[in-house]
Amino acid sequence: MNLASLSIKRPVFITCIVTVILVVGWLSLKKLPVDLFPNVTFPIVTVTTVYPGAGPEEVETLVSKVYEEELSNVPGLKKLSSQNLENVSVIIAEFNLSTDIKYAEQQVRDKVSAARKKLPTEINEPVIRKIDPADQPIITIAVQSNLPDGELYQVVDKKIKPQFEQVNQVGLVDIVGGRKREIKVELDRNKLKSREISASQVASRLQISGQNIPAGKVSSSTTDSVFRTLGEYKTINEIESTIVNFIGNDIPVTVKDVGLVKDSLEERKGYGYYNGQKAILLSIYKQSGSNTIGVAEAIKMKALKINDSLKTENSNIHLEVVRDGSRQIKANVDDVYETIVFGVILTIIVVYFFLGSGRSTIITGLALPNSLLGSFILLAAAGFTVNIMTLLALSLAVGLLIDDAIVVRENIFRHIEMGADPVTAAIKGTNEVTLAVVATTLTVIAVFGPIAFLDGVVGQFFKEFGLTVCFALIISLFDALTMAPMLSAYFAGKIEHHEPGHIKIKKGIYDHTLGALLEKFNQFQNWLEDVYVGVLKFSLKxxxxxxxxxxxxxxxxxxxxxxxxxxxxxxPDAGEFLVSIDLKPGTSLDGMNSVATEIDNLIRKNKEVLNTVLTVGDANGQPEKATIFVNLIPGKKRPGLTTSKFKERIRTQLKPFAYANPAVRDIDAVGGGQRPFNINIVGDDMKEIEKYSGLLFEKIKHHPALKDVDTTNRPGKPEFQVVPDRTKAQKLGVSTTLMGSELRTMIEGSKAAVFRELGEEYDIRVLLQENQRDLKKGYNETFVPNINNSLIKLSSMTTPLETTGPANINRQDRGRYIQISADIAPDGPGMGGAITDIKRLLSDEIKLPSNMRYQFVGQxxxxxxxxxxxxxxxxxxxxxxxxxxxxxxxxxxxxxxxxxxxxxxxxxxxxxxxxxxxxxxxxxxxxxxxxxxxxxxxxxxxxxxxxxxxxxxxxxxxxxxxxxxxxxxxxxxxxxxxxxxxxxxxxxxxxxxxxxxxxxxxxxxxxxxxxxxxxxxxxxxxxxxxxxxxxxxxxxxxxxxxx
CATH class of the missing domain: 1.20.1640.10 (Multidrug efflux transporter AcrB transmembrane domain)
Structure with a gap:
């Protein structure tokens, strides 16, 4: 007994099965997490290390190369690259997709730990993390107030941030902008010299005097006693009165004798603005695998409650959600839902016009809810999410899902038209087309099945797409071979017997307009059939x-x-985009702030701009960089003006700021803003890399497929180098380590100890007074200690050299590279055209030496x-x-x-x-x-x-x-x-x-x-x-x- 016969003989049994599928499918849909893309594992681990005061070359030599040496033999490693910036080393280890990311992360941690003893002692603790495609903030909140910077930061850090961290499934809350409280010990160079003490000695004395040190535990028969020495500073006076040296053997030198202790703020590293007003920004991340929309809604509700709480306290602090990453997810998901619904409606209308029977249309159309809801059961069982790829699969499958039911129902309908009773017609009609229906379904599965097993990152995205189509088709095949014949057998209604395709409309049931329309369509089918037979005969002749x-x-x-x-x-026409600004290396933070705010003001003058968020100075401490997030008013309020067209307008408006290298770019949903087109020119000789990357840049900067073409090669950053005379320095007992450490403390400052107040800790930083930190001006008055802590004049054993150093150094697979990046022009030949032309250029016109290569990266x-x-x-x-x-x-x-x-x-x-x-x-x-x-x-x-x-x-x-x-x-x-x-x-x-x-x-x-x-x-x-x-x-x- 086949399925059709079983369903006709046991209709209650089949009805119960289908009802269970519908109910469980609906419950599965409600419980499935919602996100923009499938959960994709990127086997990438990053190691970020801060080396305060170090230039890119020092970072490369003393930090990145050490890591690269250790990490190069980690099993499963596919590509190893690094970014070497001022003060920061970022190592990016990319593994083969088959590598377990947890295993890879542990391997990297072990190697970093092994390399620690080879690294400078001044580096901060390395930060190791896995890359998650969803690892970008889902909500950005601006906190604005007229409170002083330190007070506002304190409120945000200690009162507001913890409340967001307590929201269910929030993973991380980052503070961007603002300045923390810091105790600064500002030394006077002249007072240090007169008392024969160095800045490094002051920092060292504060460090050894300002620590709480556990001494151990003593156990008796009844109690355990813990012993410790208390040394942490609790008042400014304690710091000022700390003895850092002696003149002779009995005259103490305290901190206040050589400088001033200030209750201050840390050095400003950036600015944050919302709609032109200063703000502290909170970037809020969700936990991996959580429901983005649900978490975002919870965060926004918490923001409203915090605002209400601040109002009752008569505080002038206000929170504003300035970017909602879930908005695009919701818009895309809702859009695909709408696409599915409208697709279903149009499909059913088509079926109705062809069959001319409301009852037959309902029988056929039931395949859609059965198959769609049934698919969600299998999605949940497979651990998938409701995302663009799974919903697109279902939207594509709408027509496919009803196809099998159409074929079965139409053939049954044809037999009824020819005089068979409904039960006989259902059995015979289904059996006639069973092989064809199974064949058509299997052929589609044969196409989409392999998509689920493609290689690479793209393959991971397609896995859920391909399997979702297969799931839906399996359910639709079951429906076509069970529900369609069963309903046709018992609910077909009376159909007048006549030649197939000649349906008589019952105008008593339908109004005259619809009935006439169906008659006309029926006549059209008859005419079309006659025409087709004629064409078919010609085709055969x-x-x-x-x-x-x-x-x-x-x-x-x-x-x-x-x-x-x-x-x-x-x-996408997302209604949001980024504008990046990049001034020449060496630009001060205030200089960049002036330019960036001017550009931000210009952009906000456009009436289509809803709001902007400006950040000056990037996360890696580069003051010459800034980013503006631009949010447009809804598309319905700017008819005809797409995001791409508006971006072109902004590009035109920013032409007077060409010196700032403004780039207008889309927000990458996965990469958080990475530009779509990137090519690396890799080699060992930096001059050769600069030469060939420069040639390529000049060739493609006006390519019709590309917009805002840029390169990571920048003019050198001004450097004042101190070149020691090794012989003189050694005779005077001064090592480069002592010299460099002293100069670092003077200029960058050293974190000597912590200051504790009301249960909170604040750094104590030792450095020179602000007007004495310019080594170029004070070179001849600068002294450094030797091995006996005697002060030696710097100019007596060194030569000053003013030069330029690289603003950044990028490395890949233990060689250096320069990257050329761009956006894709909306009306050009596309990325494929750009890649084809560049390959031709590098093959025919710009032939790279054998020790160099190029590689396309990113999109x-x-x-x-x-x-x-x-x-x-x-x-x-x-x-x-x-x-x-x-x-x-x-x-x-x-x-x-x-x-x-x-x-x-x-x-x-x-x-x-x-x-x-x-x-x-x-x-x-x-x-x-x-x-x-x-x-x-x-x-x-x-x-x-x-x-x-x-x-x-x-x-x-x-x-x-x-x-x-x-x-x-x-x-x-x-x-x-x-x-x-x-x-x-x-x-x-x-x-x-x-x-x-x-x-x-x-x-x-x-x-x-x-x-x-x-x-x-x-x-x-x-x-x-x-x-x-x-x-x-x-x-x-x-x-x-x-x-």
Whole structure:
């Protein structure tokens, strides 16, 4: 007993199963976490080390190279790179995707620990962390007040920040901007000299005098006693009165004798602004795997409660949510939900018009909620999330999900029209098309299944997409073979018996307008069938003309494809973007602040700008950098002005600030702002790297595919170097370590101890007075200690040298590199065009020496990976489709007829993309892969029925005619249903969906071409291939008979 017979004989049993699927599916949907993208594991571990006062070259030599030496032999390491900036080393260890990230992190920790003894003692504790694609703030909150900086920071750090940290599933709260309280011991160079004491000695004395040291524990028969020495400073007076030296043997020298102790703030490292007003920013991160939208809502509720609490305290502190990362997630998820809903409605309308029966439409349409909700059960079981990729999979599958039910229901409907009773029609009609339905479903699964197992980062994103489609199709196949025949058998209603396709509308049920419309559509179907039979006869009489025409159309599609821009992910119309500013190295923080605020003010003069957030000075302590986050008013309030168009306006407005290298760029949903196009020029000789990267930069800075082309190669930062005369220094007992340590304490300052007040700790920093810290001016009055702590004049053993040093040094696989980056021009040839042209340039015009190489990174690397993976997916899909069809039809030749439609579908997609000026990107490539499975469905229906008719004794010609007439309606129904489901995706219902329109356009174009050409080309090819099959069979038979 097959499924159809079982469902008809046991309707209650099947109804209960389907009800359980619907209920459990709904509960699963409610419990699934919501995010923008699938949970993707990036096997990347970073090591960030702060080396105060060190330049990029010192950071590279003394820190990064040491780490690289240790980490280079870690198992599974794919790529090792580092960024060496002033004061900061960032090591980036990228592992193979098969590497367990927890194991990799532990390996890195072990290696860093082993390298610790080789590193300078002045470095801060290295920070080791894994990279998470969702590791960026989901909410940014601006805290504004007219309180002094120190007081406001104290309130934010001790009162506001802990409240956000207590919100469920919040992982981290970072404070950006503001200045912490710090106790500064500002020394006077002249007083130090007169008392023969160095700045390093003062710092050392404060350190050894200002610590709490545990002494141990003594146990008795009844108690344990803990002993410790208390030395931490609790008052400013304690610091001032600390003895740091003696004159002679009995005259003490205290801190206040050589300087001033100030209750101050730490040196300013940056500024934060919200809408032009100073602010402290809170960047709030969620825990990995948590529901982004839920966490964001909880954070916003907490912000409202904190504001209410501050108002009751009569505080003038105000919190404002200035960036909500969940907004884009919600907009995208809601948009795909809308796309699914509208797709379902349009699909059902199409089915209704073809069947002309409300009851039949309901029976067929029930496949959609059953399959969609049932899919969420499997999503939950697989540990997936509700995200763009899973929802896109379901939106693509809307038309597919109803296809099987359409084929089954239409065939049952046809038998009822011919006079069979509903039960007999349900059993016979389902059995006739079971093989075709199973074949069509398996061919689509054969296409999407391999997508789930692609390699690389792109493959991880596609895993949930491919499996979600497969899950939905499995449920829809079950529904088509159970619910559709069962409901058809018992709820089909009365249908007047007449020729198939000639439906008489009951105008008593429907109003005159709808009834007349359905009559007209019915007449159109009849006319179309007559026309098609005529075209089909011509196709069978002149098959070569048809086949040559199809071949010409296919070849010409490649010319159309050349005009289509190729890129990785199109820029979204997100209503937000970034403007980065980069002045020349050596620019002061106040100098950058002046320029950045002027640009920020200019941007905010545009009426379409809702708000801006400006940060001056980056996280790595580079004062010459600034970033402006621009948030636009909703798209409905700026009709016709997309984010891309507004960005072009801002680029024009910023031309007078060309000296500041402004770059207008999108916010990368994964990388948090990384530019889409990046290429590294790697080598050992920095001068050679600068030369060739400079040549490439000049060649591509005006490339039509790129915008705001920039390079990491910057003019040198001004340096004042002290070059010791080693012989003189050694005779005087001064080592470079003593010399460098003293100069660091004088200028950068040393954290000597902590100051404790009301349970809080604050750093005590020792350094020279502000007007004495310029070594260039005070070179001749500067003294450093020797090994006996005697002060030696610096100028007596050194030579000053004013020069420039690198602003940053980037390394990859133990060599240096310069990176060229850019944004993708919205109307250019796309990333694919840029990559192709640059490869040609580096092959023909700018030939790199043998010891140098180039590498595309970021989205440019992902784009190449995407192309390679899609080629693999397409190849595997075609191979699996062939195997499935060959197995089902027990023939190696029949699948060739069915699969002839594949190139016909691709050419339609190419033409559609070219005509609509859409790009070939991640989304349209998904559509093209989908077409491989979808296009074969119609071909299977046509060929399967023709084979049945041949087996029943009809001639080849008559079988094809009969197949064309009987399968025209289901083919058109399934195709139009698919097209209807894609229309909302293709037109883009709102801002969020504009990024994905290329997917719908590609699918609709491919469906139109494959449907039209399937109905004409496949019959023409079938005559040749079927004759070949018979001829080959007879030859094989003769061979085996003779042997």
């Amino acid at each position: 002149k098959p070569m003309i048809i086949l040559l025409s199809a071949f010409f159309i296919f070849i010409a599609s490649f010319a159309a494809l050349k005009t289509v821009p190729k890129t990785f992910i199109p820029a 440019a690397e992902n784009f190449q990976e995407l192309i390679a993976n899609m080629m693999v997916a397409a190849g595997l899909g075609i191979m699996f489709i062939y195997f499935v069809l060959a197995s089902l039809y027990e023939s190696f030749v029949t699948p060739l007829t069915i699969m002839l439609v594949l190139p016909l579908a691709m050419c339609g997609a190419f033409y559609a993309l070219a005509i609509t000026h859409s790009s070939l990107d991640l989304f349209s490539m998904i559509g093209c892969i989908m077409l491989l499975g979808v296009a074969t469905k119609n071909s299977i229906l046509l060929v399967d029925y023709a084979n049945q008719q041949v087996q029943q004794g009809l001639s080849l010609y008559d079988a094809i005619i009969a197949s064309g007439k009987s399968r025209l309606r289901p083919i058109l129904m399934t195709s139009f249903a698919l097209i209807a489901g894609m229309i909302p995706l293709a037109i883009g219902l709102n801002e969020a969906s504009k990024q994905r329109t290329s997917m719908g356009i590609a699918v609709i174009g491919g469906l139109i071409s494959s449907t039209v050409l399937t109905l004409v080309v496949i019959p023409a090819a079938y005559t040749y291939i079927e004759r070949f099959r018979v001829w080959a069979g007879s030859i094989m038979k003769k061979i085996f008979m003779t042997t």
